[in-house]
Amino acid sequence: TMGKQQNNFKQAMAELLNGRNADPAQEDVTEQPLTAAVEEERPLPPVERPQSLQVEIPAWTGRGGSVIAEEMTVEGKVYTDSPLQIRGRIKGSVAGRGSLLISGGVEGDVQCGELQLQGAKVLGNVQSSGAVRIDTQAVVSGDLAAGELELAGKIKGNLQVEGTAVLGSSAVLIGDLRAHRLSIAEGAVLQGSVEVTGGLQD
Numbered sequence: 001t002m003g004k005q006q007n008n009f010k011q012a013m014a015e016l017l018n019g020r021n022a023d024p025a026q027e028d029v030t031e032q033p034l035t036a037a038v039e040e041e042r043p044l045p046p047v048e049r050p051q052s053l054q055v056e057i058p059a060w061t062g063r064g065g066s067v068i069a070e071e072m073t074v075e076g077k078v079y080t081d082s083p084l085q086i087r088g089r090i091k092g093s094v095a096g097r098g099s100l101l102i103s104g105g106v107e108g109d110v111q112c113g114e115l116q117l118q119g120a121k122v123l124g125n126v127q128s129s130g131a132v133r134i135d136t137q138a139v140v141s142g143d144l145a146a147g148e149l150e151l152a153g154k155i156k157g158n159l160q161v162e163g164t165a166v167l168g169s170s171a172v173l174i175g176d177l178r179a180h181r182l183s184i185a186e187g188a189v190l191q192g193s194v195e196v197t198g199g200l201q202d
Contacts, residue, residue, distance in 0.1 A: 065098065077108075084112075086120075097129070102138075109142070117153065125157070136170045149179070158192070 065083030068074060072088035083099040086106060093108040094100065100112040102120040110122060114130035117138035125142040126132070132146040138153035145160040152168040158175040159165065165179035169187035176192040184190065 068104070070104065093124070099130075115146070136168075143175075 065085065066080060067085045068078075068088045068090065070087045074088070074090045074092065076092045078084075078090055078092065078094045080096045081098045082096075084094075084096065084101070086094070086100070086102045087104045089105045089107075091107045093110070094106055095109075095111040097113050099114045099116075100110070101116045101118065102110075102122065103118040105121040105123075107123045109124040110126045110128075112128055112130075115126065115128045115132045117132075117134045117140070119135065119137035121138070122140045123142065126140060126144040126146075128144075128146040130146075131148040131150070132144065133150045134140065134153040134155070136152045140153070140155045141157065143157040143159075144155060146162070148163040149159065149161045149165040150168070151166065151171040151173065153170070154172040154174075156174045159173065159177045159179070161177075161179035163179075164181040164183065165177065166183045167173065167185060167188040167190065169185040171185070171188040171190075173189070174191045176194070177190065178195040178197070180196070181198045182194065182196045
């Protein structure tokens with residue numbers, strides 16, 4: 001039995017390393033190509049801006065990385081520095097320095113580089129060192145800190161933006177806003193105090 005266990009172990013290792021059976025006699029199964037390619041991320045439509053202030057917030061540039069699929073639920077902390085797409089649901093915090101695209105749901109705090117929300121629901125505080133783009137169907141319930149912000153969806157929480165905050169015509173903000181520069185399109189709803197610091201000298 002010891003020799004048989006060693007042969008089984010060798011075969012299992014060969015399968016792991018080579019991706020196929022080590023025994024040529026057992027290689028009668030033809031390999032099928034994977035047909036389900038990962039769906040390309042769709043760029044958000046531009047937020048409607050007043051003509052007086054044209055500001056371009058960069059689109060999400062994350063390529064490759066990992067995907068948490070629609071049917072997946074992850075419970076616990078998630079950490080990655082590579083680009084990550086969350087199409088499923090996470091019950092826990094998400095942290096990293098890479099790009100993050102959320103089209104599913106997160107129940108926990110989010111910390112990342114650039115961030116794009118497409119129809120996402122986030123229950124927790126969000127901290128982004130880069131640009132944040134939130135589409136019309138996305139909802140954030142928690143405070144948000146970002147380098148730049150383009151908002152077309154809804155936020156219930158306070159905003160702190162180092163650069164420019166652009167609120168599109170469908171944007172809803174219930175909370176205080178502090179930004180270096182601010183652009184608000186007609187139709188946007190803002191309930192809270194506003195502080196724009198662009199004219200202040202250090």
